[in-house]
Amino acid sequence: MPRSAAFRTHVPGSFDVRDFDSTLNAMQGCRSAVYLVHSMAQGKGYEDVEQRSAVTFARAAAQAGLSRIVYLGGIQPQGKPSRHLRSRLRVGATLRAGTVSTIELQASMIIGAGSESWRMVARLGGALARDAPAELAGEQKPAESTSTT
Secondary structure, eight states, rough: OOOGGTTTTTTOOOOTTTOOOHHHHHHHHEEEEOOOOOGGOOOOTHHHHHHHHHHHHHHHHHHHOOSSEEEEOOOOOSSSSOOHHHHHHHHHHHHHHHHOEEEEESSSSOHHHTTTHHHHHHHHHHHHHHHHHHHGGGGGOOOOOOGGO
């Protein structure tokens, strides 16, 4: 799939969202930024790390003059959210409270190759295939993700 002309001149880089100067430098010359940061690998206290990272990101975005943040967050459950989801929702509230216009896309799961969500779906698919009724045996024709838009 060809890349949009708007993205041809942008080169992805890396920065530490916990570090204001690193984040600010990465945002120089940008008009918008997508925020998809999880810190669960930090272990205990990851909620505080995620919150501080969101504050840092929002401050840097404002100082860099960004016009938009797109946050890929978690879906609001009808019941009490899990600890992880509560943290995702809190990050969204923090970004929206900043001075840069923020759109929060609440997805139940974002799946990309190598992500924990991808591994979870792959394991689930394997278990379902092993335990599926005989009626479901046979050739399947899954839809490619580019075919669903």
